[in-house]
Amino acid sequence: MKKPHILLVEDEKHIAQGIIFNLELEGFLITHTETGATAMDAFSRQSFDLVVLDLMLPDSHGFDLCREMRKTHPQLPILMLTALGEEQDRVSGLKEGADDYLTKPFSLDEFLLRIRGMLRRSAWYKPSQIKTEDYQFGSNLIDLNNLAAETTKGRIRITELEGRMLAIFFSNEGETLTRATLLKSVWGMAEDTETRTLDNFIVRIRKYFEEDPANPKHFLTVRGRGYRFVRKPEHG
Numbered sequence: 001m002k003k004p005h006i007l008l009v010e011d012e013k014h015i016a017q018g019i020i021f022n023l024e025l026e027g028f029l030i031t032h033t034e035t036g037a038t039a040m041d042a043f044s045r046q047s048f049d050l051v052v053l054d055l056m057l058p059d060s061h062g063f064d065l066c067r068e069m070r071k072t073h074p075q076l077p078i079l080m081l082t083a084l085g086e087e088q089d090r091v092s093g094l095k096e097g098a099d100d101y102l103t104k105p106f107s108l109d110e111f112l113l114r115i116r117g118m119l120r121r122s123a124w125y126k127p128s129q130i131k132t133e134d135y136q137f138g139s140n141l142i143d144l145n146n147l148a149a150e151t152t153k154g155r156i157r158i159t160e161l162e163g164r165m166l167a168i169f170f171s172n173e174g175e176t177l178t179r180a181t182l183l184k185s186v187w188g189m190a191e192d193t194e195t196r197t198l199d200n201f202i203v204r205i206r207k208y209f210e211e212d213p214a215n216p217k218h219f220l221t222v223r224g225r226g227y228r229f230v231r232k233p234e235h236g
Contacts (some may be wrong), residue, residue, distance in 0.1 A: 003029040004049040004119055009039040009065065010081065011057055015104070019052065022108055023115070036060030043069060050077045050119055053098070063096045070097040074147050075160040077118040081106075099161050100187070100197055117187065135170050137218055137231045140209045142166060151208060158208070161186060165201060169219070169229035178226040202227060 006023060010016040011034040020030050031046065033039040036057050043051075051069065055062040066078055080098040100114055135142045141150040144167055147158045158166070165186050168177065182198055202221075206213040217233040 003027055005029045005031065005047065006115070007039065007042060007046075007048045007051045008032045009034075009036070009052065009057065009062075010054045011035065012054070018108070019111070022112065026112060026115075028115075034058070036065050039065060040068060048076065050079065050115065052079050052081065052115075055080060055082045066096045066098055070157065070159070074157040075163075077160070079114060079118060097159060099159060135166075138209065138211070142170075144170075149208065152211065153208070156208060161201070162205065165205065169227075173229055173231050176222045176225050176228045180226075182226065 004027075006028050008016060008019055008023075008030055010019065010032070013034075016032055016034070020032055023030050031042050031048070033042055034057075036059050039053075039057075053062045053065060057065075062080055066080065069076060069078065078098045080101040082101055082103050099118060102111060102114060135144065139152045142158075143149065144163050147160065147163045149156050149158055165182070168182070168185050179198060186201075187197065202219060203213070206216050206219050210216045210218060218230055220228045220230060222228050
């Protein structure tokens with residue numbers, strides 16, 4: 001069986017060495033780079049199943065690399081590493097296309113759990129598993145098969161996890177989906193997981209598809225419970 005190939009972009013040698021050692025023990029094939037330039041060179045020449053991307057690099061910013069990678073590989077799982085306490089950076093990283101993040105220092109067990117989960121979810125995604133027809137709401141036309149959308153802001157590409165979340169919302173139109181349900185269905189996380197990942201993804205979805213993201217009409221917050229998708233708002 002083919003080993004999953006992971007691109008590790010990390011300039012702190014002691015962190016990189018620990019990650020490489022443990023990922024190789026888990027049976028993964030690792031390509032390690034320390035700069036944005038060498039990372040993009042490797043990215044253009046090789047095929048990867050997942051990217052572990054440090055936020056701060058000597059010659060570039062992780063946001064920029066994430067954005068560039070998403071242009072050609074919208075479904076590729078990307079795990080971003082950030083410094084402790086940089087909440088706004090974590091939010092921005094998810095908005096730029098990262099699928100998940102971990103703050104340094106992080107536990108090795110949690111890191112490996114995230115990696116395995118992201119690879120497993122990536123393998124789950126098959127266009128044939130979701131509706132083949134396009135889905136329209138408001139001024140948006142969503143093509144889940146090809147992970148693309150026409151919006152008032154133009155044509156965009158969506159990630160595998162964004163597509164998975166949208167498919168769940170569309171198939172449960174009008175129903176309140178609890179945080180636990182979404183975390184388990186989209187990320188494969190335990191129901192009691194405390195994380196802002198879901199909320200940050202909702203921010204991203206609203207930015208794409210709501211005319212006024214600050215006052216959403218389609219992706220609604222149900223306070224204390226979760227979120228609800230409304231295809232045709234009653235007002236407006």
